[in-house]
Amino acid sequence: MIDTHAHLEMTQFDGDREDVIKRAVNSDVSLIIDVGSDLKGSRTALELAHRYDFIYASAGIHPHEVKEVTPDTYKEIKKLLSDPKVVAVGEIGLDYYKDYSPYDIQKREFINQIRLAREFKKPVIVHSRDSRDDMLKILKDENASEMGGIMHCFSGDEEMAKICMNMGFYISFAGPITYPNADRLRKVVKSIPINRLLIETDCPYLAPQQVRGKRNEPAYVRHVAEKAAEIKGLSLEDVERVIRLNVHNLFGIGDVNEISRITYKIRNSLYLNITNRCTNQCYFCARTTEPWVQGYNLRLEKEPSAEDIIKEIGDPKRYDEVVFCGYGEPTLRLNIIEEVSKKVKEMGGKIRLNTNGHGNLINKRNILPELKGLVDTISVSINAEDSEKYNKICHPVFKNSTYEAVKEFIKEAKKYIHEVVVTIVDVPEVDEEKCKEIAEKELGVKFRERRYNVVG
Numbered sequence: 001m002i003d004t005h006a007h008l009e010m011t012q013f014d015g016d017r018e019d020v021i022k023r024a025v026n027s028d029v030s031l032i033i034d035v036g037s038d039l040k041g042s043r044t045a046l047e048l049a050h051r052y053d054f055i056y057a058s059a060g061i062h063p064h065e066v067k068e069v070t071p072d073t074y075k076e077i078k079k080l081l082s083d084p085k086v087v088a089v090g091e092i093g094l095d096y097y098k099d100y101s102p103y104d105i106q107k108r109e110f111i112n113q114i115r116l117a118r119e120f121k122k123p124v125i126v127h128s129r130d131s132r133d134d135m136l137k138i139l140k141d142e143n144a145s146e147m148g149g150i151m152h153c154f155s156g157d158e159e160m161a162k163i164c165m166n167m168g169f170y171i172s173f174a175g176p177i178t179y180p181n182a183d184r185l186r187k188v189v190k191s192i193p194i195n196r197l198l199i200e201t202d203c204p205y206l207a208p209q210q211v212r213g214k215r216n217e218p219a220y221v222r223h224v225a226e227k228a229a230e231i232k233g234l235s236l237e238d239v240e241r242v243i244r245l246n247v248h249n250l251f252g253i254g255d256v257n258e259i260s261r262i263t264y265k266i267r268n269s270l271y272l273n274i275t276n277r278c279t280n281q282c283y284f285c286a287r288t289t290e291p292w293v294q295g296y297n298l299r300l301e302k303e304p305s306a307e308d309i310i311k312e313i314g315d316p317k318r319y320d321e322v323v324f325c326g327y328g329e330p331t332l333r334l335n336i337i338e339e340v341s342k343k344v345k346e347m348g349g350k351i352r353l354n355t356n357g358h359g360n361l362i363n364k365r366n367i368l369p370e371l372k373g374l375v376d377t378i379s380v381s382i383n384a385e386d387s388e389k390y391n392k393i394c395h396p397v398f399k400n401s402t403y404e405a406v407k408e409f410i411k412e413a414k415k416y417i418h419e420v421v422v423t424i425v426d427v428p429e430v431d432e433e434k435c436k437e438i439a440e441k442e443l444g445v446k447f448r449e450r451r452y453n454v455v456g
């Protein structure tokens with residue numbers, strides 16, 4: 001568990017700081033970023049970071065405090081930023097809600113601190129309250145995407161989150177996502193791709209619902225993580241793994257498991273990554289550039305044998321289903337699908353095959369009778385409402401007749417496979433309604449929209 005934004009340096013923890021840190025460790029919190037809000041706090045944050053391996057610090061001046069800033073303040077902040085345990089500039093930003101510093105000073109010092117982040121090549125941790133337009137303008141004008149960072153304790157809408165993500169920012173949520181009246185905010189959490197999501201406590205403030213009214217502390221980050229998992233339809237373990245990777249990618253800290261995966265678990269399904277080859281080249285597919293999916297490295301060093309896969313699966317009854325998926329088209333290795341599925345079925349497991357529907361073109365025969373009794377569910381990406389669009393999006397190696405061949409594959413699948421589902425990825429040019437109609441009315445199968453990079 002990682003708390004990406006705590007204020008253990010604040011006086012609220014003076015009486016029992018060590019105990020609070022012990023409780024965090026006992027609650028499986030393995031990394032904390034302690035965020036400075038003024039010079040004194042930034043110094044204390046770094047002292048804590050020096051005392052505890054798993055605590056890192058940031059240094060910066062909060063918009064409430066910027067009216068006190070002098071050139072000497074920056075001299076000191078620069079000294080702190082030279083320390084390797086200071087991983088970011090923050091928290092900085094604009095707060096027009098409380099209005100403790102005049103707006104023009106807030107803007108000026110926000111800009112100055114973004115420039116400091118560029119000088120020290122560190123990301124920024126941004127606080128923004130009732131200041132959306134000015135904040136976005138400054139981030140854009142100052143080219144903050146060069147350093148990236150975190151929109152901390154995000155309270156904006158989906159559109160604002162999108163703009164920030166396009167500038168390379170991660171969106172971080174705190175206790176408010178657990179509050180009963182926070183449906184709007186939970187909708188925003190749902191819309192954030194998991195590889196851009198972070199969680200935090202912002203302690204001592206904003207205690208989650210379970211401990212609302214109490215002083216917040218890093219041990220309670222679990223409540224935020226559990227809520228994020230519930231909203232995303234993932235397990236707590238999934239959320240933790242992806243956040244660990246996100247923190248590693250942004251700050252270069254923490255451990256991630258970089259070993260390439262043949263099998264990987266999401267929720268209680270086990271996914272099989274049997275090839276990285278594909279007969280499509282969908283423009284949105286990061287297969288060749290980005291090996292990570294849901295916090296797992298899916299770049300295969302070599303394609304696994306059936307024996308390797310069966311060994312890794314172990315007892316398939318431990319999982320809701322075993323899914324051929326991964327970063328490539330499984331039917332390129334039909335013999336492996338057949339051998340592994342046979343074994344899984346013998347052991348009482350359930351099989352789903354996620355495919356681009358090219359199996360008959362690839363294998364130059366109707367493969368569906370061979371899958372009868374081996375595959376319980378087949379999920380075929382159709383990805384467009386007509387052939388022209390399909391070719392533009394997917395760039396299939398089989399050229400012009402592929403879309404019609406995929407539809408034929410789906411019709412044929414209905415004869416042999418118990419459950420057939422058509423999927424699309426939520427890219428803007430695809431007409432979801434038309435695809436749904438094709439799936440349900442023309443092909444007579446179920447329909448599901450998927451978000452790209454959301455496996456499962």
Ligand code: SF4
Pocket residue numbers: 278279280281282285286287327328329356381394
């Ligand atoms: S079909 Fe899947 S694996 Fe193949 S290119 Fe498209 S998104 Fe990537």
